[in-house]
Amino acid sequence: MEILYENETSYDVDFDLIKKTAKAALEYEHFSDNTEISVTVVSLDDIHQINLEHRGIDRPTDVLSFPLIDFTRDKLPENEKIYLGDIVLCYDKVLSQAEEYGHSVERELAFLTAHSMLHLMGYDHMVPEEEKVMFSKQEEILSGMGLTR
Secondary structure, X not given: OEEEEEEOOOOOOOHHHHHHHXXXXXXXXXXXXXXXXXXXXXXXXXXXXXXXXXXXXXXXOOEEEEEOOXXXXXXXXXXXXEEEEEEEEEHXXXXXXXXXXXXXXXXXXXXXXXXXXXHHOOOOOOOHHHHHHHXXXXXXXXXXXXXXX
């Protein structure tokens, strides 16, 4: 797996944990490791603007996923690198949500990374049935990494 990583903040973000979590999500889904994603860490103001531009939602969010594959239509290429898409992560939200939910910053960072990876691999949570499946997978990935609440 290849990750194009950019940190546009002054935070010391644990890139190794992001990479470990992304790999764990791929392995959990029995997905080819011949993949590439990009991860960009941004400020609260930046993710607010991106959320407004791309989703029409006028507030900051914790993470945005931009999948490049439509798993309902696209056939994955064989023996070629698969570019899954982009993850935009707000580290201010990682810190505040870790405190709010009473768990470690590492667990929150891994949770948001796993969440985004599942989006890049075709999962969503727009209806209750999909949400139950996706959230169960997230917890199993994190449990497998020893990152529980």
